[in-house]
Amino acid sequence: MKQTISLSQPFSTAVAPRAAISTRRKxxxxxxxxxxxxxxxxxRMLSRERYLLQTLSDxxxxxxGISRLExxxxxxxxxxxxxxxxx
Structure with a gap:
């Protein structure tokens, strides 16, 4: 069976109809x-990194390349x- 592609159909659903389904499955x-x-x-990692940044010496x-103020x-x-x- 040959599949024809309509110009009014979005490319993603015309070429790969499963691609549209996979976004809904997420x-x-x-x-x-x-x-x-x-x-x-x-x-948690951001909190820890920001704490450690505060403890670094000048x-x-x-x-x-970061100032104390930054x-x-x-x-x-x-x-x-x-x-x-x-x-």
Whole structure:
């Protein structure tokens, strides 16, 4: 059986109809739990890194190119303030 592609059909559903289904499958309890665990782990690591940044000496901060003021400002940010994972 030959499959024909309609020009009015979105490319993703015309070429790979399973691709559209797989995005809906992600919204399961297991996926949500994994996302929650990953987020909590990331927040814990951020909190620890910010604490350790605060404890570095001025010489160490100079080595990595950060001033004491920048280190203090970063350390004061709340653990959930994660600019990397924002979407």
């Amino acid at each position: 919204l399961t309890l297991g996926w949500l739990m994994r996302e929650l665990i990953d987020r909590l782990h990331r927040w 010489g160490m901060l100079k080595d990595i 280190a203090e400002r970063e350390a004061r940010r709340p653990f959930w303030d994660d600019r990397v994972t924002r979407r």
